[in-house]
Amino acid sequence: MGQQDKKQAEQTKINQQIHQLVTRIDQDPQNTTNYLQLATCLLDQGSFAQATQLLEQAKHLVNKPQDLDYDLAVCYYMQGEFTKALTLLDQIPNDDLVLYQKALVYLKIGQQQKALAYALTIKHVDDRVRELLGDIWLSLGQLDEAQKSYRQIGLANRSAKVDFLLGITILAEDRTAAKKFFEQAKELDPKYYQQALDQYAAILKMINDKGKNND
Structure with missing residues (x-):
């Protein structure tokens, strides 16, 4: 078939x-x-x-x-x-599902601290929650924390988005490793990869410029 x-x-x-x-x-x-x-x-x-x-x-x-x-x-x-x-x-009543959904909504409306508070209250932390925590930390500019959360997602369960964002969190300290993550993201979902390049263009430029100044 x-x-x-x-x-x-x-x-x-x-x-x-x-x-x-x-x-x-x-x-x-x-x-x-x-x-x-x-x-x-x-x-x-x-x-x-x-x-x-x-x-x-x-x-x-x-x-x-x-x-x-x-x-x-x-x-x-x-x-x-x-x-x-x-x-x-x-x-x-706040159970894990409700807390997760509240964190998602608060992240979307730009209230990251509230989003983080709800996400950190979730008792059963699975890969979906780890990804959400990574997204929240990244939106707060806490690259190390974001990287920690994304890395806790099993290799087989990482989406193109997770690989791409891992690349962003690590770009300033290890360009070679970041490039690998970007390549994996492109391989998994070329369409998302292109959208993500546009979406995160400003961050990528800022990190790249920072790297050049440090060279």
Whole structure:
């Protein structure tokens, strides 16, 4: 089976799943689980507006609308509606998932210290949390701390983004190692690599200029 056929088969499977969930919702409009599963499917497809609309409507139909709040907050976050996301998250008891999402939102709105406070409170630290901590430390200009967090992510689990940002954190002290990280990022995801070069152009120039002055 070719790559195109594989993608088509996967898409067909997802469409069937969505159709089944819609049918289940029609049969039992008060069942929260079906809405949450359908919203997850839509988010995975990148249909953020549809997922948001679904959960907003569902809140008027289910017995426990608050059970939809976390997923709805994620939908708002994905659409850049950060204030709405925070309003909902503040109504939910703080578990690891909520703390993670709050840290993400605060990082996005430029309140890094708050983001850090929430991220450091997370009890179960996995690679997703390590990446978030790296992002927060990097946004605070703490390159050593950012590097520590990114390096704690297992080699097999590092994305192009993690490799690229590791390159940035190490560029000033070890250009050869940084270059390797950049090459790995390019190999993993050329499209992201190009975007990242543009996004971090100012930082890369500043570090490079600093290096030249020290030579």
